[in-house]
Amino acid sequence: MAFYAILLVRKKWKRGKIMEGVFVVLIILIGIVISILVNNHFKLIPLPMIFIAVGIGLSFLPPFRNFTFDPNMFIFMIIAPLLYNEAQSASRYWIGRGAVNIFSLSIALVIVTVILVGFSVNTIFPMIPLALAFAMASVVTPTDASAVSAFAHPNPKYQVPFTILQNESLFNDAAGFVMFDLSLLMFVKGNFSIVEGAESFLLEFIGGLILGAIVGAVFHVLRSFLISLDDDSPIVMLVLELVVPFLVYFIAEEANLSGILAVVAAGLVQGVENDKLQLTASEVQLVRDNVWIILEEAMSGAIFMLLGLTLPSIIGKIIQTSSGLIVILVSVAAFIYIFKLLIRVLWTRYLVWMHLDSGNRWKDSLLMGVSGASGTISLSLAFLFPESVNQNALTNRDTLIFIVAVIILISLTVAAIMVPKMTKNETKRKDKSFAQWNREMIMVTMNELRKQPENHTEAQIVVDVLSQQLHQHAVTNIRKLKSLYKAAHATEVDAITKLHEENKITDDEFKYYQEFLSLSLFTVSNNIFKNIMLRIRFGIHIGRLNRDIKSVQDMMLTSPLIAEQYYWKKEFELHGEDLAPIEEIGFNAVMKQLRQNRRDAATTTRELHQVQKYYRERHRRIGMKSPDPIILYETFLSAFHQEFLFLQDQLTNKQLTVETASQLQKQIIYDELAYIKNSASYTATYR
Template identity: 55%
Template sequence: MTTTFFFLIILIGVIAAVIVNRHFPIIPLPLWFILMGLIVSILPMYHNYIFDPNLFLFFIVTPLLYNESQSASRYWIGRGAINIASLSVALVLVTVVLVGAALHLLFPFLPFALALALCAVVTPTDASAVSAFAQPNPDFQIPFTILQNESLFNDASGFVAFDLSLLAFTTGTFSANAAVGKFIFEFIGGLLVGVLIGFLFHYLRRLLILGDDDSPFVMLSLELIVPFLVYFIAEQYELSGILAVVAAGLVQGRENDSLQLISSRMQLVRSNVWEIVEEALTGLVFVLLGISLPTIVIQIVTKHPGLLGLLLLISVVLYGLKFGLRLLWSRYLVWMHVSSNHRWQDSWLMAVSGASGTISLSLAFLLPALGNKQLPIDRNALIFIVAVVIMISLTVAAIIVPKMTKVTKSSVEKPISQWTREMIMTAMNTVRGDKDHPAEAQIVVDALSQQLHQNKISHRRERRRIFDLADATERTAIAGMHDRGEITDDEFNYYTEFLDLCISTVDTNPWHNLMLRIRFSIHTGRLYQDVQSGQDMFFTTPLIAEQFYWQRQFQAHGEDIRPIEEVGFNAVIDALKDYRHAHGGKTTIELHAVQRTYRERHRRMNMPVPDPKVVYQLFLTAFHAEYEFFQTAISAGKMSVGLAEELQQHIIFDEMAYLQNNNSFIS
């Protein structure tokens, strides 16, 4: 139970960081994760926390790399093989050796092998974190594609170089020939094992699809097993488990490409699950760093007073040397696929985007305790250096990348939010055109209109004020009917009581709603002499139950509430229109809520019972109108394919939500 609660708190920290980052995106998400970790570290149960680095590698890093590799573009990997070899292998090795040697010369107390290991830790790049800062700009599509492919393979190169550096440090000997041979053996062997197991699972999954056994649970469970199994087998033969996982992921990605529209439900579930897993694991890594940092800093200050400033200097020098080497390498030893008029700008972008991230942090946690070696630096100091390098690189990328990728004014498209609003409005207007089925059309229009206000905060007092305005307007209209002799005293009194309950049911007070439920259920049970009817009414929301209740009350006295409600409804709608015009002509979320409440009441009390088949057809009409909207925009050259794909995804998710909840739209 303690362990479960331990990780539950960390997960809450991950969720909080993601939410805060959406409102303050100027600060990189990984830094928010670290900050949440620092906050969590205040709790006593997280003091002096130490975890097993091998389990960390197995359960966190392995699935992250597997998902990253299966999401990579095989086309660009094939075209960019030269760049992958240049950036992911050659640059990693050169950075480890040259920058490691420079660190050893500048800071002699840092052993050469340990300096190499430190450089191996920070060489893997986090393209996903950096791409979140970039604005969509076709001028930099090639550099970001290269960065994505590099990130996939230099993770594995960094792990191999890290292992070799640690081996040299622990044994005290280093042979270039032996190191190169071991590097090639681990590199090639890991790839072969990953490809072999990947194809075996590929064949198994194809058999399951052919046998119609490809349920999302079976297929996804198999896929989640693959990275752990591949890593375990490769490590058993002293090969690179990380490279084996990458290779298996590439094979799996090829299978996903070939499936296309086959087993589409499984693919949709799979992509959603992996997205959640990746974000949760990435957040977990950085939150753990935030939790560990206070303990690390305290131990450094306690054991080595005055060392903290030197460690900060080492971090800055390490980042600067790595950045300079990467800049020159990107300029002269990277093929950009197409000619570029801003070659140095591309190189600066690639250098800045070479930020360290999740994998570097994972490697840092794998650093072993230095044991009995008499050194003025220990494992905590090394982790601190890596953490500072990560924060520097992410901060620099967060500041510079958005400015470098900023599109010019002439090429800016309308934001996706505006396109989405226009698309939904088009669908609503199309459905409103159906005059033969007003009740069903109103249901569809109300459902669509909610999307226009879903990201806005509703102010309860303002909504209540508009409800009071509507209520006062309706009471005045009904009083006028009574004064003119259009309704009897009983009808006026009953309808006034009906309005009292109407405005009362708007209140979300749980105790008040419970009392209303009891009242309506008892009345209905007595009316129909049926316990089941009373029970059904109890579980009906008071807002709806109250309308049924008064319809039956009027019927019991030989009267009809519907003509009175019609007059009151029309008066309210006219008053709300005047309110909207008096407040800038826009429908606020509060106004929309009031309008929808009265429209639903009017539909239930004055319109025919909606036909589910017609509602279904009108939803199809709405979705079709949305498809036609963005197809027309593409044909006219007003919208990019990328934006169209986002809108299409929006419609697809809406269709799925309707299919899964279609009964809830008719009430």
């Protein structure tokens, strides 16, 4: 019994630990989502800073108090796949053209910066050992080009500087890792041999590149072979690709080579494969891109979130040691950033080939200097400082992480302020935004569909679907929507009352149609409890009419909006009456009133569109034939074709830029994919 009791306790403990870990991950993911939503509405605040702020907020929750994590596992699980994706997305053309710049910025500049900043910090702040000063300089040399590019305005004038920055960030990450390892080795040993250090640097650097290229090539051959056998399903290809960064990093680290550089090399080889695929394995490419976009955002957010989670406890420990220590640490961070920025500006001015003459070399250099902000890799390296680093109050693991965090915050803040101003397009031309072009494209397509003399039912369905896109980013005003429904209801009641007074419909038709209208107004309120009640009600009624359990089941699973119209159409038929002519008169009266509302309003509102769409769908179900699935499919294809024709015309007339056209084309393709996936539901919904 005691054995079983112990076993039960162990199982509960394990289950509790697992649940706690899952709960922590879920909270971090929710924090990432919240941060992205905040950034969507407050663009002036850099997203990494929002991640940090939300992380600080989460640190006060019970699961995150005194939060710690394994930095080596962090590098393996997050940084390795992030760098792999960046490498495979990089332009091999620009890497080839900029090989000299890559060597200059990613190797030479890193070594020079580490040496100069390290000696300067040790001289001005002698309590910081030289080896740790080198280590701190190594940590902040990697640049986060992705974070900075989010601040920049799209300006072709600065394409070359930002391309150079992207390529640099791939390789200076690895150089920073290698220099960091050598600095810590120097700190542990207490002495350092330049020859030994150079040999170690070259071995890790070149060995990592060669190993990564070999493993990447093996997987490239394997995937190509699977494609030739038609075994390139997304699940197979994506799993094989996701395995690569973890496997490459693990093998390289076990061989005492640079795991980061091995991952970058494998990513570059994979990028070559992506270029060769072109229009083959299209589904795999689409799925892979979407998966990597999600993973990249989640992983990048997690890095800064972890800093926010750990900062409060770090700051608390520093304040407990000495309240004035924070000022000294901020001073160290500010000095390192300013000195590093000065070195970087001078280096890019005289030792970087810009490919194209911009006419303002110093401005380009300042832009590249400011854009060399520290980010995800620096943060990762900071957490790799070992617990054994504890020389004095100024040089323990917590203070070193704090200094790096301040440098990251300063560099991102400066970049967020300076980069948008420096890259602002000075031309006076004001092009239409993507949203404006998208709206115009949809409006033109809808007008073309309305001109079709045949297949009116199917054309109107497609027009209604397209018109939803015009209002998808607007918030529905529930009060205004209910007001429009009530006004439309009153208009239809007046029209039907007039018919009754003129003896054009019978008393029974008038009575039952009024009940139909009252239930319609009740149904469109979209209340979940009303929805359930109506499904039960219509299910019972249809069961009585048809005396068939299957019809009851179908009605229970059908939206009340559709079920109600189907029910009343059957009810009228049983009494030898026709609902369609009465509904058509009411429909025409309502649409006339709604068109008047649209003319009175400055723009067509989301609420008005919803009401119009409801009445058009009701009119089709009651008074028009059911849509033909084949014709409906052809009409959707025609609509997408019309949108492509619009793009072609605007490009031919030079009204549309290639960049905006690409965005619109992508939107059309996504719409086509969404329709293909849900094509069967359109016939069922609009029957």
